[in-house]
Amino acid sequence: MTGVEVDGLRWEVRTRGVGIPLLLIHGFTGRGSSWGAHATAFARDFRVIVVDLPGHGRSGMPVDSCRSSIERSADDLAAILRDFGAAPAHVLGYSLGARVALRMTVAHPGSVRRLILESPSAGIADPAARVARLAADEDRAERLERDGIEAFVAEWEGEAVFASHAAMPAARRARLHDDRLRNRPAGLAASLRGAGQGAMEPLHDRLGEVAAPTLVIAGALDRAGRSRADGIAAGIPHARLAIVATAGHTPHLETPRIFRALATAFLEEDRAA
16 A cells, blocks of 8 residues: 545555554655665564655645644554554654654554654754744745755755764665655655644653653764753653664664664564563
């Protein structure tokens, strides 16, 4: 299956493998296929479900950016899991996808069996900082619409948070770059406006509601991301924190073997329980 409509929005959804469902949620500028070899490996032991988030890949492009919000995406994914007979599922989200996964776990606890958050954020607690982030994302969205996808991707890849990508193999960097270019400017602009950290409801005060066993993964080279991960792991009851020493914001790309070993070991504990 590839096209699933939820409340008027088309979601690109693909499944493979059998067993306990495992939902993979990509980051900003990605798509379901961005999980690449990870999805293939996980499908040996799980029923893997990958999606394209709103405005990304082949999923629909919301006319109203609020339709791409963290909250609406979490609601939609919970509905998709129910419709697929896949709830509760293990859920693994990266960055933007981790924020959606965290929201889904809080708002739809019956949908999540085990939770893995890679480079997550619980939003921005300070109101003034939220307003500033909203303005910054609006500026990014306007430049994207004005200058096009190639200029935007070049600027995005130059962000300091991705500096550690310089150590990745050239072929892997090229695939990541090509994946980003395949997105539509209007779709990414809608995501920036609707699903940015400034737009989402902060979840810091709701971390204690997370009942699913949780693993938080972050890279030591991503200083801001590690700090956010520390806070989230500390706020979720019995959550575990894994810091990958040689990775930055994207451990699943920078250190794929280490990342997959951490995720697989955590998920396998469910079988032994």
